Amino acid sequence: MQALLQQTAAMAAAYLRELPDRRVAPSEEAVAALAGFQEPMPEEPSDALAVIERLHRVGSPATTGMPGPRFFGFVIGGSLPAALAANWLATAWDQCPGLFIASPVATALEEVALGWLLDVLRLPAGSGAAFVTGATVANFTALAAARHTVLAKAGWDVEADGLFGAPPIRVVISEEAHPSVIKSLGLLGLGRSRVQRVPVDGQGRMRAAEMPRLNGPAIVCLQAGNVNTGAFDPAAEICARAKDAGAWVHVDGAFGLWAAASPELAHLVAGVEQADSWATDAHKWLNVPYDSGLAFVRDPMMLRGAMSLVAPYLPRGEHREPSLFTPELSRRARGVDIWAALVSLGRSGLAEMIERNCRQARRFAQGLRAAGFAILNNVVLNQVLVSFGDAARTHEVIRRIQEEGTCWCGPTEWQGQTAMRISVSNWSTTDDDVDRSIAAIVRCAGV
Ligand SMILES: Cc1ncc(COP(=O)(O)O)c(C=O)c1O
CATH class of the missing domain: 1.20.1340 (dopa decarboxylase, N-terminal domain)
Structure with missing residues (x-):
């Protein structure tokens, strides 16, 4: 061995x-x-x-x-050295962190990591959490807690009785909600199409003034970090409207929530802390190995209400029992590599990484704009959308850049225009990597 x-x-x-x-x-x-x-x-x-x-x-x-350092497709973080090594050690430990008695170390580290995450992401202390595979399952998990709560308030036990005959839940999302939110709603029986969609502005931000009037059981999903533009929904305004009506507010912050870790960027998430639940990814901007997502719920008992399970062979102690908060009973010990990433970066290192990636996104935008190409978004975070002309031309440049191999960027459609998406989310990306990539893109676009 x-x-x-x-x-x-x-x-x-x-x-x-x-x-x-x-x-x-x-x-x-x-x-x-x-x-x-x-x-x-x-x-x-x-x-x-x-x-x-x-x-x-x-x-x-x-x-x-x-x-x-030069993979800029989708939103993909790398693996910090300490996180990768911790992941290896945890794999050797082969711990199932569902119960404290099954793995004291994995459970303890998860609890420590949870406290630090809430602090660094500026979320309410004492919130509950589920350590899951990714933001898709984090959205699902948080929305299950939302469904539990809004129906319990209406006198309905959805875990016991399902949705047959339940009071209807109004679900409000924006036109730009990530498909994983829509899929989660489908999985929860709330319907992929049976939602009210609020129009967005030119950056993909929900127009809060156009939200429908809310009454009765309601869930509002907002977004911190649009997958194309990086833009943030106006959380303070949406939360105020939703809270007045007693609705549950969920935030999909798969990568954008990490802006909270930077004093320079935290203004982008203003108001997000007023929500009831949040989803994010550690495998994106915290740069831990796949897979690692996080669902946070302000009231841990609401998450537990949706997720707990009971069996005589699963003893419960005085400690936080992670499996009471997650969809899975058995899973890997994700808290270990998250803990290692947070210790190795420290608060300052985390802020520096997030700020550096955002600065590098602006560097991309400046370089490509100077070379004559159109930048389609306001670069507020780590996402850049570039057009090289019409759809066919933009696709051809993307094909060439992927073939040329210096860097990797993918395509998208943004409000009727085809664009190349650049997402800077890796701890090891240097300014030189950005400059080499800009030069390669300009070369490919000029051939
Ligand atoms: C805003 C947003 N939500 C959810 C997701 C889904 O995350 P995951 O692929 O980790 O499930 C993504 C992925 O890019 C995203 O950008």
């Missing part, structure tokens, strides 16, 4: 060492070589080191350089 892990660590270290110098997208040959995995399941056992060597030889070249 020891030799195997040491040799695996050496392969992983070599992979990460080479990452900044390799093409970001894998080569066609590397992808074609994956066909070698298509074989019948072996009848006989194999040597563990041979398994790993093959994985590294065939698998590593066919990865996209997502943890590297």
Whole structure:
């Protein structure tokens, strides 16, 4: 075991060492070589080191350089060194953190991390949380707590009786709500289409004045960080309107919530703390390894009401029992790498990383604008939308940049225009990486 892990660590270290110098997208040959995995399941056992060597030889070249400094697609963070190493150690521990008695260390670290997260994200102390796979499940989890609460207030026990015959819940989202919110509403029986959608402005922010009048059980979903523009819904105004009507407010802040960790950017999340629940990702801007999402709920008992389960073989102690707050009973110990990331960065390091990525997004916008290309959004956070002309031309530039390999950016549609999306979310990205990427994009757009 020891030799195997040491040799695996050496392969992983070599992979990460080479990452900044390799093409970001894998080569066609590397992808074609994956066909070698298509074989019948072996009848006989194999040597563990041979398994790993093959994985590294065939698998590593066919990865996209997502943890590297010039991957700007989707919203993808890398892995901070301490978070990656903690993740390895936690994997060796192989702890199931559902109950304190099952894993005191994983449970304790999760609780410490929770307190720090609430503090650094400027959310109400004492809120409950679920450590889940990602923001999609965090949205689902928080909205389950919302459904529990608004129906309980109307005298209905949704966990016991389901939605058959339940009082109707009015659900309000913006035209720009992330698809994961809509999917979550579908999973919860609240309907993907049975929602009221509020129009947005040119940056994708909900027009609060156009919110419908609320009465009875109601859930309002707002967004901190639009996946295209990075813009924030006007949380203070929306919360004030919703609270007056007794509605539950949920915030999807998959990456934007991290603006709260920076004194320079915290104004963007003003009012968000008045909501009832929040979803975010640690695998995005906290730069811990996949997968790691967080659902926070102001009143922990409402989260517990939606998520708890009882069985005689699952003893409960005096401690916080994580599985009372999560959709899963068994899962990995996500609190460990989150704790390690927060300790290794400290409050100042976290703020610096978030601010640096935002500054780098502005650097992208300035460089590309100076080269004559249109920037379609106000770059308030870490997202930049670039147009190179019509849709066909923009898609062609994106194809070329992915093929050229210096960096990786993907396409999107923004209010009727095709754009290239640049998302800067990696701890290891330097200004030089940005300048090299701008030069490559300009080259690709000029050919
Ligand atoms: C605003 C927003 N919400 C939710 C999600 C879904 O997050 P995940 O892919 O971690 O489930 C994303 C992903 O980019 C997002 O940007």
